Amino acid sequence: MNSETTYLTDLAAVLWPCGGLLGTGDGAVRRMAYRNRGNQYLPVPNAHNPRVILPAHNRSAATRGITSFAQGHSLRERLRTLMLTSAFATGVAPLLLRDRLFVGAGPGIEHALTTALDRELAIAIHVGPPRANRKPVLLLLTPGGRTIGYAKVGVNDLTARLVRAExxxxxxLSRARLRDVTVPRPLYDGEWNGHPMLVQEALPVGHQTDRPTRHQLLRCVTQIVGISEVRERRLSESPYRRSLDERIARLGARPEATPLRTALHRLPDVSLPFGAWHGDLTRWNIASTARRAFVWDWERLTMxxxxxxxxLHFDLNECVQAGVHPGVHRWLDSGTRLLRDPMLAGFGLRDHTVSTVMALYLIDLATRYLHDRQAESGSGMAAVDDWLLPALDGLQERAAHEAVRPV
Known part of the structure; x- marks a missing residue:
C-alpha cells in the first residue's frame, strides 16, 4: 500500500462504517464483496492515484460525476474527461479500470443521505490531489443522474473545522442580500459516523457560465466585502491586525514566524477599509454570466x-498556473492594478495603501499555509520561504515608499 491507497481505505472507514476493501475486478476480494452484498466503486484513474470514486454499476451517476468534477481548463483535461465519459456511457469503463473499492453491506453514507433528504439517490465522490484540507466532496444524484446537491464530510481536525465553518x-449568507451573487442554500447539516457533514444545493453552473472577466470579478468582490459593515480603521487600531498577530504567535518556534511578525509590524500605519472576504476565491469556486456570479466553497469566510x-487571491492563483516564480512576478504588477481599479476605490482603498494591502495578504496567506501544514502535503504554493517571503520583502519597501510619497 502507498499513502494514497491508505487514504482510500481510511476514507472508506469514515463513509462506510461496515468497512471497505480494495481489490481488482476478480479474485477473492470480489467474491467476498458479492457474499456481503455491498456496493462496488471505481477509484479513477486508479487506487494509487484516486481523484474521483464512481459507482461501478450506475452509468448515469458515474458519467455525471466525471463531468461535474472535471476542471476542464486545459485541452488535455477536456480530452481525458471526454474519454472517461464515453467509457462509462458505453459501459466499458468497468472493463478498463482494474481497481475496485468494495464496501460491505449495512448502513453507509448513501443511507444517511437518503434519510436526511428523504429521497433515493446515488453518489459520486471527489477526493482530489493530496493536500492538508483534502476531504471528500460527494455529488448527490438521482438514480437517473440528475444533480441534487453536494455533501462534504470532515475527515480530520482541519477538515472538520472547515466543514463546520462553511x-x-x-x-x-442565507440571510444576506447579495444583488448579483448567488450562493448555495444549506439543505442539511449534522454528523455522520462521528464526523461533521454539510449538504448544500447545487448551483446552476455549466455551459452557460464561465470564469469571470475582470469587471465581473470586481463586481463580485465588492459585494462580498459588503456582507459585513465596511469600516475604515488605522492598521494599528484594527481588530484584524491584532488577530493576525495572534495567529502568527500561535506558530510558535517555526522559523517563518519571526520574519512574518517583523513584516507585519514594519508596515505603514495607514487607514484601510475592512469588510468580509470569501477567503478562497479562485477559478475553482466561482462561475459567472454577464449579470451574475455563482460562488461556492465558503469555508474560509471572514468578516x-x-x-x-x-x-488579490483570485489573481495570484491565476498568475501561478504556468509556474509559481514567474507568476508571482506578474502578480506584483497585476495585483497592484486590480487594487487601483475605481470599483475598489469606492470602498476607500487609496493608491498609497495598495502595497500595504498586498503585503498583508501575503502575511495572512503564509500564516494560513503554515497553520494548515500545506507544505507537508507537497503544495508548491505553500513553500513560504521559497517565494512568499522574498515577495513580501519587496512589498514592504514599496509600502513604505508609497506611504511617505502618496502616488
Missing amino acids: TRALHR DAPAGFDA
Missing part, C-alpha cells in the same frame, strides 16, 4: 479583513 457561513483580499 455550515455557519452558509446559514449567515473583518482588508478590502481587496479576494481580488
